[in-house]
Amino acid sequence: MATSKQSITRRAQRVRRQLKKAANGRPRLSVHRSSKNIYAQVIDxxxxxxxxxxSTLDGDLKGSLKTGADAEAAAAVGKLVAERAVKAGVKEVVFDRGAYIFHGRVKALADAAREAGLTF
Incomplete structure (x- = not known):
């Protein structure tokens, strides 16, 4: 039987394999969530x-957030990464949720990124 870490890695690889098929050259908005923070990056x-x-560790966000581990913090990170991506000339991305389900903090980040100008 596979260990928990192996299962998580396999799930993330399965999601990325499906994204590669649908990407058509678009960059990938990747999300990583820990128990205390959330991170997002647009990868070519x-x-x-x-x-x-x-991420919630950025100087722009760290002082204004109560904690880095809630949906409000995830929404702030989503908005900030979208603004930075649009500034870099990226408007269309594919959303890479990794091994996480599209719920809670991951969904809040995605919704905020969509509102700030990214399409996926």
């Missing part, structure tokens, strides 16, 4: 570089 897989990134 063809060039292998990060175009924009934001």
């Amino acid at each position: 897989d063809t060039a292998g570089r990060t175009l924009a990134a934001a």
